[in-house]
Amino acid sequence: MWYISRTHAATAEVIYINLHRCEDSRMALRTGCMVGVVGLLLALANPLHGAIDLVRFDSRNDLEQIQPQAARVDLSRSGQTTALRMSGVGSGVAKITITCSGGVWDLSEREAIVLSLHNVSPGRLLVQARAENPTAEYRQDACQSLIGLDAGERGELRVRLVRRPEDPGYDYFKPFFMYTRGIAVREGTVDPARIARLVISFESASGDEAIEIHSIRADGQGVPAPVPFFPFVDQFGQYKHADWPGKIYGPEQFEYWKKLEAAELERAANPGDWNEFGGYEAGPQLPASGFFYPTKYQGKWWLVDPKGRLFWSYGPTGVGFEAASPITDREHWFEWLPQPGGEFDFCFGRGSNARFMYYRDKQYVTFDFSKANLYRKYGPDWTNIVRELQHRRLRSWGFNTIANWSDTQTMLMRKTPYVVAIHFHRMNFGHHHDVFDGEFQSELRRRMEREIGTTANDPWNIGYFVDNELDWGVDPNYRALGWRAAQAPPDQPAKIRFVNDLKDKYTTIEALNQAWQKQFASWDALLANREPISSADVPAVREDYEAFGIKFAQTYFRICREEVKRVAPKNLYLGVRFHGHKDPTQLALAAKFCDVISYNIYDRTPTARANQYLGKVDHPILIGEWGFGSDYVQTPFRGRPEEDKTWTPQQRVDHLRNYMAAAMRHPLIVGAHFFQMRDQALTGRGDGEAVLRGFLNVADTPNYLLVEANRKVAAELYKSRTESP
Template identity: 40%
Template sequence: MTNPRCFWLFLCAIAALMCPETGRAAAEPPPQVLWDFSRPFNTTLIQTTDAQATPQGGRALLVETGTKHPYPGVTLKAPRERWDLSRYRSVEVFLKNTGTSNVTIHCRVDNPGADGRTNCANGSLRLEPGASGVLTVALSTTPWRLSAPLELIGMRGAPGQNERLNPANVTQILLFAGNPKTPHRFEVTQIRAVGGVTTLDAKTFIPFIDEFGQFIHADWPGKIHSVAELASRAKAEEAELAKFPGPTQRNQYGGYTGGPQLKATGFFRVEKYQGKWWLVDPEGRLFWSHGVDCVTPSSPTPISDREHYFRQLPPADSPAGRFYGSGGSAPHGYYQDKPRFRTFDFAQANLLLKYGESWPQVHADVSHRRLRSWGMNTIANWSDAAIYEMRRTPYTANLSFRSKMVEGSTGYWGKFPDVFDPEFARGIRSAVERQRGRAVGDPWCIGFFVHNELSWGDDTSLAVAALQSPPEQAAKKAFLEDLQTKYGDIAKLNAAWQTTYATWDDLRRSTNRPNLKAAGADLRAFYTRFAETYFRVIRDALKEVAPNQLYLGCRFAWVNDAAAMAAAKYCDVVSYNRYDYSVANHRLPGNLDRPTIIGEFHFGALDRGMFHTGLRPTANQEDRARKYAEYVRGALRNPQIVGTHWFQYRDQATTGRFDGENYQIGLVDICDTPYPETIRAVREVGYDLYRIRLSAP
């Protein structure tokens, strides 16, 4: 009988030989200079908005922005009414911050009718005082364009999709600051179009994903072309891990043995040491959490309705057939309304090819050794319990649970839980109890995150949502009790809120949106009560069941001061998912001095066969690595931040996860190959972690 694994490998090899990559890029065109301020230029083509633009003696254009307009800056018109940049990949703007404060400079490249969202492309660059840099704006969403329109489903980014700019008809370029609180000064020396794009034949574009889950129509450093290459990568990495076993002066947890010996409690805790917040490990050593989310072998992609995108999906009865699965209830994207859809996991299939049948154990072992070698010390949110429960690397756990929601609320990930309903307290208590014998009481568990990226809105939103909910909503009942206690008579509330309710029952039955100005004080008061109840109920449940472990907050993405202050009151560490280029100056509101942690950040580029950069784009892998080091160094200088967790360990599938995200954000790619540029940066910062932190002013 034919060995099914050998037969599958044979199919992979034949597919690779028969379908080589196509559509390689032509030679890049030479850069096209759009504005050169070191030479004479036509000042009539420059318009200002709450700004001054002054030539600097044949050297640069000085832009000085005000604070009256939300977007003060300059508009640079095309000298001949338009530029045809259809041959180019991006626009580069050479800048210097000549002011005395940090500035984020935004650039918008416009077609006629641009409004900031449509008919334009955008980019930004943050510069410290005296710093110079290059701001890059991509003219198309990927380095590839299609010869004709082609609808591709289930992906946030893909060639020819979601284009918002026609590069052949660029009429102006805007440079501006966004909602500045202080004036800024910056110089522009040159603006140019650079890089080339590849036009792919739409008729032959599909299939565009190979048997390893990679893009077919391009090649790049690190791309896998055969099963033999997977094996050779594993062997080469073993040599690298032996060469870089990990930083010195670290204990088993990754705490700093070259620093002070503090009180050892057997669990992680927080302490302020020499003016900076720190985690302290179970042995009493200073610990700064340098980690990564989603340490897991899995990265499934939906295949329903698009099986033809893939060159060679394996037979169901082959060894890789075990990696077919199903999904449902996607919150966004093409599969949002699909109750069930089929998936395939190229990441796990590649691990089988790379490591053989023992791949789960080998991958888990390699993951721990990688993190140590890279100078990382934390397996962070949404990671595989089978990996972190090996207790070789400290980890964070995540608690989630079902409870009734505030029906009048809305949010990117869904409605907000009703913290006044008894089901909320029961839910969190049950979630913690389920961790007994696992994360609860485990000294390797730093602490618990609860929820992720809830929609906190502004400081009235949850109160408004309660009022717009049905009469039986617990949050609405709680709010009305507060109002009845304050006003007593409905007529007094009507006078204050400028309403005409006949009775309190009328208000209870109403779902009308209140007058925010008239009712603002009451709305804000209940919002604060709502937020504090949320954090207090969770804190109490955690400390009752897991008294020795840290409550790490809810991973703020959208937040206001009232919610952040409530978190600081009840959380051991306040967590933020902060997708910026720097968090060096990130602070809690109201001069609160509490420890914070970055639960997510990332950068991506499009020079390795992926279709989307993620939330913070970079020019290429070297730039991505540089941005990583700058971000973590900035966090190390911040006295409140006790750790950064990169999102995520592995690239998302080229064709997208359940909600279409298909970002180049991994430390390793879909074939389990580490990105060497980024790993060098991770290792450089990780090995020097404690010196940087301790020496920061």
């Protein structure tokens, strides 16, 4: 649990940025002894009125009962008051542990523990406090908070005692979520009736760091634990049973975070060596075409911006407002849902036929808390305000591209380069188009014509992705497409073309039977076949599957290129957004038609996957998606440990740095697009995907830990790529 006092707006962004680095340090030290006793628990006559003092420091004898770790403690007297002075020794995290003299504090009727602090250091200090049950282990059975104080500043650090909810078990949620496998209601929560100790810490680098603790008290009105799990989504779409920096508890807090971000954006407006397109202003001047184009420069593939500067495309997907989630059949998950037709009517929507999970082949109603919060935060003109703000955010945070699935009007403001997603036609050949269906090309043509007068031939438009993560299979030469055609229905255009190609090659069904080691009675029998036919041990089947796969893929990529260039000859055809393993022969064929090959690579780094194409496919690759696990603080849902679907904040930062460092060095990679700008809903999309990895959460609050890390990545982007081997 983390809390940022609203009286310290000037330091809140620094608090957030440094939070998880300190958390990891604390984790490394937590194996040390956490025992010690100090102070007195005062039993007030009426504990429901006013605060309860938990600890006071009356004499030096009390100091002997404090357990310091890499810290010094002493009493500091001023007049009639005495405070505990805690000093660092310059060797990492300074920490003290205070335990209850009676064993545990029963704070079941209190809402929080409040520490009155004074920073007596010569510089800014980040102070953390952690309330623990006897069984606490890392985040389990513990709540924590922090505050940032400038030199000489006083403040109150409030540790909310988040009540542990009843554990509903995960079985109920299995039909709704795609990736998660468990639920963790004990993380970031406590039993307030059994608070055993309070741990206070800060980082000490010089030994000059020190605070005075003037009081430690329990305050506010609480309720006994456990509390009901349902509803577990609050009125702002946030997880109800947790706390974190920037969590919204009332609509008035939106104004505070809005002002804080405005000041923060003013402080860090732009990477220093970028031009208006985000190209390398300090780099070489190449021919300027007025549009983006790929080129190979000093052994590495690059994009070149309209002004002729080297450009490496980096940006988030989903730069917009959408984060809708189904509410049908689970209204009891939410503590607040407005009535349709009212003030928040624009947040309702309808969905149908999700590909996976509970809502597959169903009609359902959705509600978008993200939109509701943007309206609450920015008022009736929120769409225009946020569109303008998004461009400032992108540049300040170190992004130079608006990636896939983003708001068209935001793109057409022409302040940040963008890419365009082209989706069309029904998937009628597995998860793929049937390119031999006569409607395939005509539907793509109609879809591309919608870009005339908007994105087509716009200098800010890098280019077009057509489709996303189609099912090409993993075998050489698109062999899986032949395997799929062999078992398709007899009226499938691809099946008809496949059989006709076999007729042309073998002439008679007897010749095919001999080559394929089959016994089809006639060509019509082959056409009617719906059974899979393996190519594993029959070279002729494998050869025929690959011949058809090559023809199918060539037809697909040729048509896509023709239709993109017919409407937008100045913009790039960025391919199909491959995903998973792809044989080098697949990319080699795509390279004949795509200006840039797009590839969604969800690995620890893209190096191993991209390296398999070195020496085989000399063509630029744009990573269309990558990302990491959800922020485990803001959701109770967990993946299997080996799946890494929920990660610690520091793991997420490390992954960002490592992935980007590898991508920027790789000679084939010309960009990487992060999935995604804004968190998905806590309760997930219709297909069950619920990933909280964005730079913005549902309340539109930036994740400054990611932001600061990303700024450092962006600051080194062009230098890193140009200077690496």
